[in-house]
Amino acid sequence: MTARFGAIPAxxxxxxxxxxxxxxxxxxxxxxxxxxxxxxxNLHPSQLAAIGTHMRKATSPLLLPxxxxxxxPMRLLDDADLSGDVPGVADAVAAMAGPVRLHKRKSDYATCAISDCKLGFSVASFGQPVSANASIAPSTLLTSSAGP
Structure with a gap:
């Protein structure tokens, strides 16, 4: 799939x-x-400020790549962060950053929603950061019990 993107944004x-x-x-x-x-x-990938998902995905090895x-930054939000008025993880996470511009789109096993960053948006106050150690933990568990 070839996507066309707009000019490099302000x-x-x-x-x-x-x-x-x-x-x-x-x-x-x-x-x-x-x-x-x-x-x-018609947005350019450089316009992304952050990607967010639910805290229950904290140990997923997919987040870091x-x-x-x-x-x-990849940010994690928990139920207390998310509005109960917005259904679905993708829309609820996006809505925490600002008005949702593109509601949930689906692929086979993933969903994505895009929001504008509201005035005063700060990545530092948007959920919690992903720990690089947490995202590699599942692969470390498999190898840590290997014998000599």
């Missing part, structure tokens, strides 16, 4: 991608979905 045009995904998802699928959502809005691909 630094004030910033957006957040809210994502949800099943355990069967791959980092490539999530990246492709975010890119498709940005393309649908997705964040690194877009070179943005």
């Amino acid at each position: 630094p004030t045009d910033r957006f957040v991608a809210g994502i949800g995904f099943a355990s069967a998802a791959s980092a490539g699928e999530i990246i492709a979905l975010i890119r498709a959502c940005l393309a649908e809005l 997705v964040a690194l691909y877009f070179a943005v």
